[in-house]
Amino acid sequence: MLAMNKIKILGTTAIVIAASIVATSCKDRRSTGWEYAPNMYEHTAYDPDQPNSQFKDGKTAQVPPAGTIPVGFKKFDYPNTREGYDKASLEVASLIAQTPKHLAEGKVLFTTFCSPCHGTTGEGDGLVVKHGYPAPPSYSKGQSSRGGAMKDLTDGKIYHTITYGVNSMGSYASQIAPEDRWKIVMYVHQLQKL
Ligand code: HEC
Incomplete structure (x- = not known):
């Protein structure tokens, strides 16, 4: 008796489910059916690719005005030229707190x-140099190809070099965020004193 009831209940449930699928699916071919929390799909904000009457060109995705920078971003407004390098040397100073934590992070970034090329102690004897790559000058004893002793390189000169590279050293602007570049600069200053 009980077993029969169970089968009946299951059967009825199956019929109800099947009937509701049939009833809801054929209403409108283009309809997605019932949506749970429709605000998630049909939000009030414009999508970037949606037409938009609020702007002259009718597009939602607007190009930011020239010179726009992200909030909190500090522009490094020195071009990749000899003049830019010298100007950065005079005007630019580190933007981060000189803390042991930043120095330790700078060491990790420098090592990576x-x-x-520069070697773990900045002597210019890194692994790729041992395999024949042109050796960079030692931070503590060498001479810069742009004049002056490597140990006297300023915040601005080192930051400019990481940002743009110099001769056979490439730019690290796309790999290393500005704040991390400053951590590395801190560590290079440490190696200049060796
Ligand atoms: C692929 C090898 C290589 C890598 C990696 C490299 N450098 Fe260099 N670097 C060089 C060479 C070679 C020079 C010397 C270039 C010249 O003056 O002709 C140099 C020069 C420099 C100078 C001296 C710039 C000047 O004004 O004379 C600094 C500072 C410097 N590198 C910092 C760094 C820092 C910081 C990093 C890591 C973010 C780095 N380099 C990564 C090869 C490299």
């Missing part, structure tokens, strides 16, 4: 990005 710079030590393959």
Whole structure:
């Protein structure tokens, strides 16, 4: 008796489910059916690719006005020229707090990005140099190809070099965020004193 009831209940449930699927699916071919929390799909904000009468060109995705920078972003307004390098040397100073934590992070970043050429102690004896790559000058004893001793390189000169590169050293602007570049600069200053 009980077993029969169970089968009946299951059967009825199956019929109800099947009937509701049939009833809801054939209403309108283009309809997606019932939506749960429709605000998630049909939000009030414009999508970037949607037409928009609020703007002259009728587009939602607007190009930011020339010179726009993200909030909190500090522009490094020195071109990749000899003049830009010299100007940065005079005007630019580190933007981050000189803390042991930043120095330790600078060491890790330096080891990853710079030590393959400059060596872990900045002597210019990294692994790729041992395999024949042109050796960079030592931070503590060498001479810069742009004049002056490497140990006297300023915040601005080192930051400019990381940002743009110099001769056979490439730019690290796309790999290393500005704040991380400043951490590396801190660590290079440490290596200049060795
Ligand atoms: C692919 C090898 C290589 C890597 C990696 C590299 N450098 Fe260099 N770097 C060089 C060479 C070679 C020079 C010397 C270029 C010249 O003056 O002709 C140099 C020069 C420099 C100078 C001296 C600039 C000047 O004004 O004379 C600094 C500072 C410097 N590198 C910092 C860094 C830092 C910081 C990193 C890591 C973010 C780094 N380099 C990564 C090869 C490299």
